[in-house]
Amino acid sequence: MIAKDLGWDTIKGDIIIKDGDFVITQSDNTHVYDILYSYIGHWKNATLMCVGTYSYVNGKNANQILASDIKRQLITDGYRINYLNVENINRMMIDYSRIK
Numbered sequence: 001m002i003a004k005d006l007g008w009d010t011i012k013g014d015i016i017i018k019d020g021d022f023v024i025t026q027s028d029n030t031h032v033y034d035i036l037y038s039y040i041g042h043w044k045n046a047t048l049m050c051v052g053t054y055s056y057v058n059g060k061n062a063n064q065i066l067a068s069d070i071k072r073q074l075i076t077d078g079y080r081i082n083y084l085n086v087e088n089i090n091r092m093m094i095d096y097s098r099i100k
Contacts (some may be wrong), residue, residue, distance in 0.1 A: 003027045028098055035073050053089050
């Protein structure tokens with residue numbers, strides 16, 4: 001089943017509006033983005049569902065630990081990780097699919 005929600009422009013940080021109405025889009029990309037860049041306590045219904053990507057800046061073995069945390073959080077949230085490569089916090093390649 002494809003998850004859908006209000007369209008969200010992650011670059012501008014705005015809800016997408018077209019012809020004066022909200023746009024409904026597939027929400028998996030937005031959902032994964034939210035998991036990657038949120039921190040503990042940001043989500044009332046899932047307080048530990050986060051990665052906190054920016055907290056890994058200049059950390060020892062940061063890329064490996066970040067990749068492990070991304071994988072753990074996405075699997076916990078019902079995604080299958082097909083490919084994951086973390087070069088640094090600004091360059092991550094993630095291929096995933098929803099299994100729940």
